[in-house]
Amino acid sequence: MLSVISSVMRIVEIPMIALQRLLGINRLAWVFLLPNLILFGLFAFLPVILNVVYSMTGSDNVLLSDRPYIGASNFGTLLDCSDFLDPNSCREDKFWRAVWNTIWFVTLQVGIMVGFSLLTAVILNRDIRARGFFRSVFFFPVLLSPVVVALIWKWILQREGVLNAFLDWTGIGGFNWLVDAHWAFAWSVFISVWAHMGFYTLILLAGLQAIPRDVYEAAIMDRAGAWRTFRRITLPLLSPTMLVVLVLALIKGVQTFDEIYAFTGGGPGTATTFIIQYIYEKGFAGAPRLFGLAAAASLLVAGVLVVLTLAQLWANRRSVDG
Amino acid sequence: MADLTSSRRTGILGFLTATRGRERLHWTDWVSYGYLCLGIFLMFGPVVWLVLSSFKDRNELDRFPPRFLPYAQETIEVDGFDEPLLAFRVTEGDLAGELVGQTRRAAGRAEVVVPANPDERIRLTTDQLEPVEGIAFATENYTQLFERFNFLRFFWNSTFITVMATLLMLLVNSMAAFALSKYQFRGRNAVLLLVIGTLMIPQTVVLVPLFLIVTELGMFNSLWGVIIPGAATPTGVFLLRQYMITIPDEILDAARMDKASEWKIFWRIVVPLSAPAIAVLAILAIMWRWNDFLWPLIVLTRTENFTLQLALNSFQGELQTDWPSLLAMTVLTLLPIAAVFMFLQKYIATGIASTGGK
Incomplete structure (x- = not known):
């Protein structure tokens, strides 16, 4: 070679x-x-x-020369809503369901994940033995492929899976998790946090280790308690890194597709269909292939991502300077 | 970002025996260790469960509640029977405690033989029999992947895509990084901005036009359609450029004095000196490509072109009940990545912390 x-x-x-x-x-x-x-x-x-x-063009033909110009009508279809908060009132209700699912998902997933990543990073930053080992324990799932993550948890959560066996044993009783819309959504958030939190833990840990030791020594001299030290020293000094982590997690969260698609297929119903899956299904999986609608939806997502990426670049610069 | 590799690493033994100066653990230490141990359980547990399950035979997989280790009913060879017989132990009656082989079973009754006396068929009720079980690894889950499915084909597709895409990406990105770090030319800043600009265009938002371009280039349903579009990455260019900037220009000038061509300087001096950064990028590229899903899902629609990830995903739909094959396939899919992780986890950690993992 x-x-x-x-x-x-x-x-x-x-x-x-x-x-x-x-x-x-x-x-x-x-x-x-x-x-x-x-x-x-x-x-x-x-x-x-x-x-x-x-x-801005219609028809299900992929070749641009065969696509008639239809102006903004694709956007019109997507944005035709009498009440944006209620997907049922929209012409393209599936799009708005996906949008609202994504917003809920990103809010919950990013919030929970960054919270646990911070907690884990703070604990790993303590005087812990075998830190390298524990760090890689939390990092390990980051390397797994989305499909593998989905299948691992599907196997655990299936009707006769190990979780239901445990719940049976405790007397709570089993449950058909992925058939219920709310539970499927909750588990989607969970596996997504499980699979990605190690990555953000790593970045936060690096941020924590960059805080100079003498700041803490000064705090001990001033007899500041642990909680006070954390709130008044650690958090402010970590905030540039936190910002980077938050924006990165948001950018990735908006693009969530792989593991949830393999996990629930977007269901039950549309309970876990997110915006990228909507684009994929409109453009590639369904018939007729509505490339125009998919492209219009992509542009809307791209707009959100551009804003987030600019925020990321800005946050990165701040974390380097600060 | 701080250098993560410098953090102290102690082995398991050190963890269990050393006290490192402090006499007693504070309660917050106990809470911390408790949290970390819960972490081990939550992070490793599911994977361990998957691997153990993949070695269970179909009967054991259907069992509820499941058992931790893979058990299977043992069989015994009895003279006069071509096939080994399922082994049972008799729980009550004249033969209590005796090991028997079952020859027939129907409607609550079973016909068994004692190995010592193979000619005499004994009739018992099934509640008098208890299966003899032992730990057994059902390796047939794995072997049937090769017999019943085109597993090697999927494995080859994944490997080919990963290797080719990684090589191509390293070459193209290191050439660009070399140009951007070692030459003063007009338009350099414009190019840098352009590269930053591509950060805002992830594949997920340009799926439709990308599909058209790949189709027009004749790469639809070809592995190259997956390999080439992702070959140039802003992350790769920046990671390598950051490293190449630190290589002193004097080395390059000395080589130019010796009449080395620019290509030779790139290939023989700059690339070998950037080996650590290239290694990090290589690991990231292998990880991204092996685990890639959405774009291959769109480009590769024929089964013979499937990557492992696509095959896994499509089989989970088709073989809803065929968990034995599915579990074995999942294990084989995560194996290469687990191997990479074990040997190179230090580099992965630094690599991800320094790139932000895009």
Whole structure:
């Protein structure tokens, strides 16, 4: 393998030397950038432009030349609601159900996850033995694939699964968890927290370890209690990292799809259908394929993500400066 | 971000024996350790349960309440019978305590033989019999994956995508990072902004046009359709650029004095010197690609092109009751990642903390 790579590199050197003679050293930089820029152009920037075109054209044909211009009517369909708080009053009720599900999901998931990540990071930052081991315990699920996460928990939660066996034994009695809309939603939040909290714990722990020791020593000199120290020293000094974590978690939360799709398939009914699943189903899974509607919905999500990403860049800069 | 690897790491033994200066544990220490142990249970427990379950045979999987370890009924060889017979122990009657093999069973009655006397068939009621069980690993759950499903095909698809995409990504991103860190040229800042700009365009929001482009390039239902679109990543460029900036320009200038071409400088000097950063990116790329789901789901629609993740997801729908195969397949899917984790967890931790894991 390595010898193949190095001979390829030797062959590439020949045209690169020719280009270097032709362009000079500094302009050669563009040659090094070229593959990356082509890929970005083709698979990131061009799609953004085409997304706008798709959102303003109709029919189920994927080829742009066969798609008639219909103006903003896709957005009209999506936004046609007499009461935005009530999906039943909307023309595209499934979109609004997905939107509200996503909002609820993100609020709960991010809140619970950041809370537990902070708690775990604070505990790991104490004078704990085997910290490296415990850190990787919490981090381990982050590496699991979404489908694997979903199947692990489906197996535990199934009607005759181990959780129901335990509840039977305690006398509470089993339950068909994923058939009930509220429970399916709650478990979706749970597995999502389970799978991702290790990642945020890691970032928060790094933030905690960056707080200088002498600040705490000063607090001990002033006889500040543990809780007071935490509230008055740890939290304020950690707040830039917290901000990064919150925004990152929000960005990822809005895009939640994989593990929940494999876990519940969006059901029961539409109880755990989130916005990316709505886009996937409109554009790729259902018939007819409503590419225009999917693209319009994508643009709305993209708008939210752009705001969040700008917030992330801003938060990152603050955490580096602060 | 702070350097995570510098945090002290003590082994399990050290954890159990050492007292590290303090005589008594404060109550908050007890609470902390309690929380961490609960963490072990919650984080590892489900995975351990999955692995143990994957070794249970169908009867054991159907059992409620389930048992922790995989048990299976034992069988005995009896002269005169081609197949081994299910082993039972007689609980009452003349033969109480005797080990017998069951030859037939119907409607509450069973016909059994004592191994010592294989010709005499004895009739008993089934409540007089208790199955003899022992711990047994049902490896057939795994072997039937290869016999009944195209498992190797899915495994190969996943491996091919992961390896090719990682190599391509490392090459393309390190070239760009080299250009952005080691050359002064007009438009450099514009390019940097452009790269930051792509942070705002995750695949999830451009699915429809991406699908068109990939189809137009003839990569629909081809593994390349999964490999190429994700090859350039802003995270990769930034991670490598950050590292390459720290390589002193004097080394490059010395090589230029020796008439080395720019390509040679890149390939023979800068890339080897950036090995730690490249290793981190490689691990991240392997993880992302192996676990990738949504985009392959859209591009690969024919079964023979499925990755492991797609196969798992589609089989869980088709084989609602075939938990034995499904569990074994899940274990095999998480195995490579678990191996990567065990050997490289230190790098993963630093890598993720330094990139923000995008």
